[in-house]
Amino acid sequence: MSQPIVYGDAISTYVRSVRLALEEKGVAHTLVAVDLVKSQQLEKEHLARHPWGKMPAFEHDGNSFYEASAIMRYVDEAFPGPALMPATxxxxxxxxxxxxxxxxxxxxxxxxxxxxxxxxxxxxxxxxxxxxxxxxxxxxxxxxxxxxxxxxxxxxxxxxxxxxxxxxxxxxxxxxxxxxxxxxxxxxxxxxxxxxxxxxxxxxxxxxxxxx
Ligand SMILES: N[C@@H](CCC(=O)N[C@@H](CS)C(=O)NCC(=O)O)C(=O)O
CATH class of the missing domain: 1.20.1050.10 (Glutathione S-transferase Yfyf (Class Pi); Chain A, domain 2)
Known part of the structure; x- marks a missing residue:
């Protein structure tokens, strides 16, 4: 499995939530900076990853996704490590x-x-x-x-x-x-x-x- 890439700014709450999930699973990842203060999420390069102009965007094993909650659920299901969803x-x-x-x-x-x-x-x-x-x-x-x-x-x-x-x-x-x-x-x-x-x-x- 390749190392996932998170596109976003380290100060963003939604970027933080996704990175917290990766850390809890023990998954090394790359953060590619998209500067929130400079509104880089609205630039063409990022709009290709996230057509709504938000962060984070996420890539893993040739697949691209956006929407933090969906990414977090994917991280929990795709990687070994402690389960981040309870059982019942x-x-x-x-x-x-x-x-x-x-x-x-x-x-x-x-x-x-x-x-x-x-x-x-x-x-x-x-x-x-x-x-x-x-x-x-x-x-x-x-x-x-x-x-x-x-x-x-x-x-x-x-x-x-x-x-x-x-x-x-x-x-x-x-x-x-x-x-x-x-x-x-x-x-x-x-x-x-x-x-x-x-x-x-x-x-x-x-x-x-x-x-x-
Ligand atoms: N529904 C999106 C929301 C993401 C979101 O609102 N991210 C904020 C940063 S925490 C953002 O990109 N703001 C930039 C803007 O609204 O232009 C998700 O769950 O990922």
Whole structure:
């Protein structure tokens, strides 16, 4: 089997989730840089890999794919190493549900509408759209309350072991926590704080998200 290639920027949450899955499986991979800040995802070369102009794109054994959740499931199924999906249907639906919540609600609220305007835009010399952030706060709070409820008292979304859902949620929460709004929300979610601390000890997280 050839070494997989991830096309994207190391700062992207979705690129991070895919790379976390590869690290958890112990799969060496190549990261080909596509600069998010320079909008290289919209250049012709990357649009050939991902016609929607997003990252990551992924190549393995002559096949090309995009969509982070699909790539993560492929990584889990195509490579040996610890299973990143639990065994039973009721455990698996929780993992799938959490991944879908991230894609449909968590990322737009936390990253598109809070982290980017609050942190990224000012770091590039722009101004935060306060109305955009304000409008997203209830949705980010609902995201947090739902992922808190779904984790319950378990160590991971996979139950006793780490799962694709854990790897999908973490990069989003790490950026949400980097905003004052997210910090306030997370201060009221101690079980998620403990889960984040547990996740941050993993070598995969230290490799992919250093200093997160
Ligand atoms: N549905 C895509 C979403 C990927 C996505 O939104 N990636 C962000 C970076 S974290 C991106 O490419 N943003 C660039 C843009 O929106 O122009 C997936 O699951 O892979």
């Amino acid at each position: 249907p009721v455990e698996r639906i929780r993992v799938n549900q959490v991944m879908s919540i991230v894609d449909s609600y968590g990322y737009p609220a936390s990253i598109t509408n809070i982290f980017i305007p609050r942190v990224l835009v000012p770091s590039l010399g722009g101004q935060t759209d306060e109305a955009q952030v304000e409008a997203a706060k209830p949705k980010a709070a609902l995201f947090l309350s739902e992922i808190t409820r779904l984790l319950g008292w378990d160590s991971y979304y996979g139950g006793a072991t780490v799962s694709l859902a854990d790897l999908h949620v973490l990069p989003v929460l790490a950026y949400l926590r980097a905003t004052p709004e997210g910090q306030a929300m997370l201060a009221a979610a101690p079980s998620i704080g403990a889960w984040m601390a547990r996740m941050n000890e993993r070598s995969s997280v230290q490799a992919v998200m250093p200093g997160a």
